[in-house]
Amino acid sequence: MIPDLPPARILVVDDEPDLEALITQKFRRQLRDGQVTFLFAHDGHEALDLLAAHRDVDMVVSDINMPGMDGLTLLAKLQESDDRPSTIIVSAYGDMANIRTAMNRGAFDFLTKPIDFTDLETTIARTLRHVGVLREGRQRQMLAERAHASLARYFSPNLAERLAGDASGLELGGERREVASLFTDIAGFTGLVESLDPGQLAEILNGYFAAMTDIVFAHEGTVAKIVGDALHVLFGAPGDQPDHAARAVDCALALDTASEVFRARWQERGIAIGATRIGVHAGPAIVGNFGGGRYFDYTAYGDTINTSARLENANKALGTRICVSQSVVIRAERFRGRPVGDLVLRGKQSALRAFEPLTEEEYDAAMLDRYLDAFAKLEAGEAGAMPAFAALVGLRPDDALAAFHLKRLLNGASGTRIEVR
Structure with missing residues (x-):
């Protein structure tokens, strides 16, 4: 929605001393x-000084014949400016x-002297309609640019471009959507920070x-x-993505x-950074802009x-x-992947079957089959x-x-149910 526009501001440039009072009286309503x-x-000259102090002037009504700087010279300078207010030129009937x-030179309309104030009112009204169209266009462009700058923090450039065209996308509020949620975290990063100088950390x-x-x-x-070294990513919001789960898996593998x-x-530079752990889950969530008037x-x-988030932590x-x-x-x-087990995550009572996605380079079909055979035996209690x-x-x-499953079995565990705290 385009906000209400402020009153149109008109600059009248004329050396006749009574004109200000006449115009103020005529346009009093x-x-x-x-x-x-x-x-x-x-x-x-005075007009240019006023325009420099008031950048929101929408229209200039200027006489041609004036001392100092005449109306044609003023018009030429107005056309050179970035704002280019719509201009009505006033001159003698025979001129x-x-x-x-x-x-x-770019004047929008003209009036002849002596000024007919009914004609002046009609001409100004016609010019204001034109100004209104221009102002609304500029307002839409400003809102789109502001929306794009804000959206670019969150969304891919092409999605931000699309969403910026609808400023309602920035309104506070939420909606329930089917999403895939992805969390990342760098293992041991908090401890590493203590050994780094600020320049290295940045x-x-x-x-x-x-x-x-x-x-x-x-x-x-x-x-x-983004909090510290952790990243939270959504797929399926704010726009529909029927393949949000597949995107999340592909993204997780690429991030890894x-x-x-x-x-x-960084290891080559002598700094050991921990592995990035990633967790992905899909289901309903309430998503949207939450906050207040100054921040969302x-x-x-x-x-x-x-x-x-707890699946990310389970990797540890x-x-x-x-x-x-x-x-x-x-x-x-x-x-493409392999089952991890039935995880009982922190704060949960029931188990959740989890998987480890794999690239073709990481695990060939023969090795994957051997793992699946071992996991089937684990699941059957063999x-x-x-x-x-x-x-x-x-x-x-x-x-x-x-190695994790082998260690569990050596320690007397059985089955695929795994308590993760």
Whole structure:
């Protein structure tokens, strides 16, 4: 919605001493109703000074023949300015040559002297309608630019561009939507901060979030929040994304790859940055702009959001870097990954089946089949689960999830239900 526009401001430039009183009397109703306001100058120089002090002048009504700076010179200078107020030129009835010159130089309309005040009122009204169209256009452009600047903090550039055209997208309030929520966090970063000087910390975080948000925006995700070294991303909000779960999984894998490259680059400089842990869950949430008149925050609330944050934290115990819920797997087409187990997350009573998404490079089909066979034995409570996981760890010692299950079995645990605190 376009806000109400302020009264139109008109600058009258004429050296006749009685003109100010006559115009004020003729337009007293419009002045009283707040439709217009007037400024008065006696020559072009004074007019330019007033225009410099009042950048909101919408219209100039100027005589041509004035001492100092005449109306044609003033008109030329007005056309050189960025604001270019609409101009009505006033001249003697027989001075058509100057009137034509004025129209060629960009005057919107003209009046002849002696001034017919009914004609003046009609001409000003016609010009104000034109000014109104221009002002509304400028107002829309300003709102769109402001909306785009705000939206660009959260959304991919193409989505921000689309949403900026509708300023109602910035209004306070929420709605219930089906979303995929993604949380990231850098392992051990709080402790690392204590050993870094401010310049290094700024360089690390700025570089890290530049890389992470570029990936999020490439997948058309919404950055809901950045807190410390943690990132919260939404898919399926504010616009509909039927493939929001698949986008979230693809984004998680891309974030994982980029963060590992980032870690390796800093490792070469002698700074050990922890792995980025990622949790993803899909379901209903209340999303929107929440806050007050001076500040708002585009964010999301609900169990879906809390669960994704706890899945991120579960990676710490599991040894994994990405953990997604079964609700994500069900919604995502062509999911490639392996089951982690049935997690009882902090604050929950019931278990949630979780999965670790995999790229083709990370796990070939033969190794994935061996893991699925070992997990099936674990799920069935078979004694063969322990040697199956032991064989996996022997073939791939860096398989943290297989090592996690083997350790559980060696410590007397069984089944796939895992308490995560």
